[in-house]
Amino acid sequence: MVSWQEDQIQALLTVESDASFFSALSGIAIKLGFDYCAYGMRMPLPLSQPKLIMLNNYSDAWKKRYLEQNYLATDPTVAHGMRSTLPLTWTDEIDSKSLPFWEDARAHGLGVGWAQSCHDKRGIGGMLSLSRSDDQLSIKELEHITSQISWLVQTAHEGLSRLVVPRLMPEATANLTTREIEVLRWTADGKTSSEVGQIMNISERTVNFHVTNTLLKLGAANKTGAAIKAAILGLL
Structure with a gap:
């Protein structure tokens, strides 16, 4: 575990660009068994229209579909992340209201996933989403990766904050x-x-x-x- 942290995650704290950050993050996601990775960060200001940054390696088709359907407003993983920092496996939120979203996601190759958010003292919120097309998360796999992903969420938040907060919300400094x-x-x-x-x-x-x-x-x-x-x- 120490080697995994030092060799993989510390890169998130030393990169000098958004692209380098996401390259490191998505590489870690692959090592954890996930093909797709997304990290979203929401500034608390301005109050009328908080600034957002969203990085992901989803297909162009899913990005377009997500935007067209305004899924950011109805995505159940986002809703969960706004109210809780507990991890969410995608099957936890399958209900009648969110079923169309999940069916659409699966049609675009996103069938299994994990999402977890974090919030810092400056009111900045972030959420990490890891996903793949199939191969359900087993209890054994969850036991193995839960602590690693939770640690990754916090480290990714610190790494991306260091890069984007001075640019998007300079008053925070x-x-x-x-x-x-x-x-x-x-x-x-x-x-x-x-x-x-x-x-x-x-x-x-x-x-x-x-x-x-x-x-x-x-x-x-x-x-x-x-x-x-x-x-x-x-x-x-």
């Missing part, structure tokens, strides 16, 4: 001072600049100075937006 954080905390509680100044025993002008700095660092239009962003990103 903001380095707020202790004073700026305190000002935003009180602001998030609905305090005015004058009230924050009294609470912190500083002038209202100083409060506004800190607010201005946070607006720049977080790319926010106003102090309410800055407080919301900071809270979502776990900076408070």
Whole structure:
């Protein structure tokens, strides 16, 4: 297990491009017995339309079909990953509502699979999906790969985050001072600049100075937006 981690997964933490990351990830998926691999990551911002990145080696036909049918909105593995970080084998979610999706997936060579998500303190969510056309997951195989895939999910999240977060959500890398954080905390509680100044025993002008700095660092239009962003990103 140690050799598997060091020789295979550590590559995910040192690659310098999205393509290199996915090449390493899909190579690990093959070693685990899966032909297809997908990793999706969802930023928590902007709130109105969170940014997404989706990497996979599915067939062009399935990619087109998935897009045409807007399966991202109804995919049961995605729905499961949004509410739980527990692993999901595809047979766990076969019901009347999702049956058309599964039948469509099988028709495109995706008959057996595993999905598991993770979420970090910045509110960034990611999900790893591994699949193949047939050969059901046996109890013995599940016992062998469960811990490896769970470890892979976390490592893949760290590896891809390192590459895409500075590009897609630069505010997540903001380095707020202790004073700026305190000002935003009180602001998030609905305090005015004058009230924050009294609470912190500083002038209202100083409060506004800190607010201005946070607006720049977080790319926010106003102090309410800055407080919301900071809270979502776990900076408070």
